[in-house]
Amino acid sequence: MRKVSDWTGEDVVHWLGDQGLQEYCDSLGSLSGRALLGLSQSDFASPPLSLVTSDGGKQLLECVQTLRIQNHIRAHQDGPNGHAPNGTAAPGVSVNGDAGHAPATLHHGVSNGNGPPKPKTLPAQRNGIRDGPLLANGFGADLRQEGDAWIRIPLPAPGASSPSSLRPPLPEEWGRTGVALAYALTCFVLTSVMISVVHERVPPKEDTPPLPDKFFDWFDRKEWAFLVCEVIGLGLVASWLILWALHKHRSIVGRRFFFIIGTLYLYRCVTMYITTLPVPGLHFRCAPKMMAGGGLTITGSHHMCGDYLYSGHTVLLTLSYLFIKEYSPRRMWWFHCVCWLLCGVGLFCILLAHDHYSIDVVVAYYVTTQLFWLYHTMANQQVLKAPSQNNFVSRVWWYGFFLYLEAHVQSPLPRLYQLPPSLRRLMARGQARYSRLADSQCP
Known part of the structure; x- marks a missing residue:
């Protein structure tokens, strides 16, 4: 998944639809992801956003704030270049994509004197703490010190969802x-x-x-x-x-x-x-x-x-x-x-x-x-x-x-x-339908 700052207008429209905020598609369809993250309360004080809803953009701004947090987390996980270096876990908590439990890899290890220290693997802790400060979702990277343990905590695989989340936000019923x-x-x-x-x-x-x-x-x-x-x-x-x-x-x-x-x-x-x-x-x-x-x-x-x-x-x-x-x-x-x-x-x-x-x-x-x-x-x-x-x-x-x-x-x-x-079916039935002839049938 691309970073929000790289989103195009089409990505913004798709995100608005997922959030149930389709009424903003016309007004915000030309925005980039970076402009979307920069929305503030003052943008809803004048047209065209002030004409969309009567809540002053409160619901949209709450969703944008959540998106900012998610984007910030992803930036910390991926590192300064947008990806984890050398395939190792990024600072803080990283996601390995496995739905089950996985062992925790510590970036400080044990050396036998014949080479560089080897990573030491210990069972993962439920609270994400092991010989160091509590780090959650990539926050607290500034607290990292020499010898701190960094825990890889598995999260549900991307795309996994519970049965209740499969229901559309606005079911007809x-x-x-x-x-x-x-x-x-x-x-x-x-x-x-x-x-x-x-x-x-x-x-x-x-x-x-x-x-x-x-x-x-x-x-x-x-x-x-x-x-x-x-x-x-x-x-x-x-x-x-x-x-x-x-x-x-x-x-x-x-x-x-x-x-x-x-x-x-x-x-x-x-x-x-x-x-x-x-x-x-x-x-x-x-x-x-x-x-x-x-x-x-x-x-x-x-x-x-x-x-x-x-x-x-x-x-x-x-x-x-x-x-x-x-x-x-x-x-x-x-x-x-x-x-x-x-x-x-x-x-x-x-x-x-x-x-x-x-x-x-x-x-x-x-x-x-x-x-x-x-x-x-x-x-x-x-x-x-x-x-x-x-x-x-x-x-x-x-x-x-x-x-x-x-x-x-x-x-x-x-x-x-x-x-x-x-x-709609009646109008579609009244429209003429054409079929394309194969090239071999053309004179």
Whole structure:
């Protein structure tokens, strides 16, 4: 393996891929190995590196620091000329490539008076100490003195790896995504049932008028506002689905979305059931109460009441924007601004239509953003995936399900995109194919 200082841009790109940092390939693909080792925090304060990720290059700098240490170790092992002199062990600890135990060769030896001293071979010591100071990985070469013993400690052969390291850092695992989808669908069905149950308990608006709301005092109701909200919601959801379909790691992104939206609607079931609010406006025409609690007919469309605390429309608007911003390229900042503006207009239209109390929208926004940020913080920090006494996030009730979905995801997801496999196969099928004729067949 070449020294890092001799790497070309292609070697740098290959190393970034091995570290799961493919998002830096475009920005750092032209760097040499020496320039890669010289990266510092100040390089991430300005474009183009400042536009790649939001962590200020922390993860990449940690990997570069590890690479510097490895390069330093290799330089000490190989000696000043890049290789061990005369095939002997370089100063410090050297690797002989054998997976098993090997005898330790001491550079001072015993002479019988008939020639130069011969190396004296003694069994290797587990702690790397034999008649001299402890030297580890080539460090401490300055501590070498006359008569010190130098130990050759065998390490695993290059290329040897444990079964756990054979797993890619970002496995697709579509089976886990299917489980998350089933969880989300179950929560949606439970929400529909709960709306029917709550509908039966809503007090008549003639007996219990709408609760006071400051927003309703400031703005009169507009009938068209809720239609605008739903059009904006459909646009944001469609944009998010297109982005999700084009993301390279769509399986991991999908199960995150399914889990979060399913959990949000599960929380909504609880809040709707424990507190039933009166209708927020006299304009509501609730469907008649039905004995079975359905409130719906096959041929008719009836308005269900009671699903106020908290707003499901706010959940969809906010969650779509958060996923679009998180998983779309940083350079599309203008698109993020447009989605943020549309989300804000949609939330305002919900209140302008007087279809939800202000508290419904506020609670929905808070719960959605907090769950999204908490989940992604846990997913991107490997230390939070290990339950411990000091890991307080491991005490949330869904932590076990989280580990099932994220245990094998070993790094933050890079922003890489590609066409879905089915579409790629379809496009490849439509391309013309040519075969080369043998020379003997040519006239």
